[in-house]
Amino acid sequence: MHDILETVEAWKRDGRRVALATVVEVEHSAPRDPGSVMAVSDAGAVAGSVSGGCVEGAVYQEAQDVLASGRARLVTYGISDEQAIEHGLTCGGTIHVFVERLDW
Amino acid sequence: MIFDRLSEALRNDRPVALATRLDGGASGAKLLVESRGAYGDLGSAGLTAAVESEARAMLDLGETAVRTFGLDGEPIGVEARVFVQSFAPKPNMYVFGAIDFSRAMARVAKYMNYRVTIVDARPVFATAARFPDADEVVVAWPDEFLAAAPVDSRTAIVVLTHDLKFDVPLLQTALRTDAGYIGAMGSRNTHAERVEGLRAAGVTDEELARIHAPIGLDIGARTPEETALAIAAEIVAVRAGRSGGRLRDGSNPIHPSRRATIR
Numbered sequence: 001m002h003d004i005l006e007t008v009e010a011w012k013r014d015g016r017r018v019a020l021a022t023v024v025e026v027e028h029s030a031p032r033d034p035g036s037v038m039a040v041s042d043a044g045a046v047a048g049s050v051s052g053g054c055v056e057g058a059v060y061q062e063a064q065d066v067l068a069s070g071r072a073r074l075v076t077y078g079i080s081d082e083q084a085i086e087h088g089l090t091c092g093g094t095i096h097v098f099v100e101r102l103d104w
Numbered sequence: 105m106i107f108d109r110l111s112e113a114l115r116n117d118r119p120v121a122l123a124t125r126l127d128g129g130a131s132g133a134k135l136l137v138e139s140r141g142a143y144g145d146l147g148s149a150g151l152t153a154a155v156e157s158e159a160r161a162m163l164d165l166g167e168t169a170v171r172t173f174g175l176d177g178e179p180i181g182v183e184a185r186v187f188v189q190s191f192a193p194k195p196n197m198y199v200f201g202a203i204d205f206s207r208a209m210a211r212v213a214k215y216m217n218y219r220v221t222i223v224d225a226r227p228v229f230a231t232a233a234r235f236p237d238a239d240e241v242v243v244a245w246p247d248e249f250l251a252a253a254p255v256d257s258r259t260a261i262v263v264l265t266h267d268l269k270f271d272v273p274l275l276q277t278a279l280r281t282d283a284g285y286i287g288a289m290g291s292r293n294t295h296a297e298r299v300e301g302l303r304a305a306g307v308t309d310e311e312l313a314r315i316h317a318p319i320g321l322d323i324g325a326r327t328p329e330e331t332a333l334a335i336a337a338e339i340v341a342v343r344a345g346r347s348g349g350r351l352r353d354g355s356n357p358i359h360p361s362r363r364a365t366i367r
Contacts, residue, residue, distance in 0.1 A: 002217070025170050083336075
C-alpha cells in the first residue's frame with residue numbers, strides 16, 4: 001500500500017475513480033505476499049502489482065469491470081483453477097485477489 | 105473517510121490495521137483499527153467488535169491474513185471471511201560509525217523500508233549533510249545510545265566502527281537485546297580480537313554466535329555500495345533462515361509454501 005499511496009491520492013485529487021486489487025491469500029509458492037496491491041484508475045492508469053507480472057492483465061480487466069459495476073469481487077488465479085489455462089501463474093502458486101472500488 | 109485516515113497513519117508511520125469483508129451482502133465493508141479507536145462497520149455489531157479485537161492482536165504481531173467468523177462475530181463461524189492487513193511501523197536499523205560504508209548502508213536500508221539511524225561519537229563526522237538518506241544522525245557513544253534505543257525482533261544492528269574500544273561494549277549491549285540481526289564489520293583478524301575482548305567481558309559462545317562477523321554475504325563486495333548490498337542481503341537471509349547461496353545450486357522451493365483458508 002505504501003508504494004501506491006501517493007499515486008492513488010493524486011488520482012483522487014484529479015477526481016478519478018479508482019479500483020484496488022489486493023492479494024488476500026496465496027497458496028504454495030507465489031511471487032507477492034498478501035497485502036500487495038494494484039490500483040487502476042478509470043483513465044486506465046496502473047500502479048503497483050499483485051504478482052510477478054503473470055496475472056496483471058487479467059486483474060486490470062476485473063478492475064475495469066468493478067469500476068463500472070461498483071460490485072466488489074474475489075478472484076482466484078492459479079494452477080488449480082480453470083482460469084490458469086488462460087492466466088496461470090508461471091511460478092505454480094495460487095493467489096486470491098479482492099477487487100473493489102475505492103469508495104471508502 | 106477511512107482511506108484518508110489510513111493514508112494519514114501510513115504517512116506518519118503509525119501502526120494501523122485495515123479489515124475488509126470479503127463476501128456476503130457487506131462485501132467490501134471496512135474497519136480501520138488503530139492503537140486507540142476503530143472506524144467503520146463490517147455489517148453487524150458483533151462482527152465489527154470481534155474483528156476489532158482480532159485485528160489489534162494481529163497488528164501487534166505484524167500479521168496479515170484472512171480470518172473467518174460467524175455473521176455476528178462468533179469465533180467458530182465460517183460465514184464471514186475478513187481480510188486483515190497489518191501496517192506495522194518501519195523496522196529500525198541502527199548503523200554505528202559515520203563512514204562512507206554507512207552512507208551506502210543508509211541508502212540501501214532506506215530502499216528496504218527501514219528507518220535508519222546513524223550513530224557516531226564524533227560530531228565532525230556524524231552530520232546530517234553527510235548522510236542524506238538517514239532518517240536521523242545522532243552524536244553519541246554507541247553503547248550508551250543503543251542501551252536507550254527501542255529494539256525489537258525486526259531491528260537490525262549494523263556495527264561498522266571496527267574499533268575495539270567501541271565495538272566490545274556496543275556488541276555486549278546489542279547481545280542483551282532481541283534484535284533480529286547483529287552484524288559487525290572488520291577483517292577476520294579484527295573479529296578475532298573482538299571475540300577475545302567479548303569473551304573476556306563474559307560473553308558466552310552461544311551469544312557470540314548471534315553476531316554476524318565479518319559482516320555480509322560472500323559476494324566479493326569491494327565498494328561501500330557493494331558492501332551495503334552484501335549486508336542487506338545477509339539481513340534478508342537471516343530473517344528467512346536461508347544460507348544465502350545461489351538458487352541455481354539448490355532444489356528447495358524459492359518462496360515458502362503456505363496453506364489456504366479460502367475455499
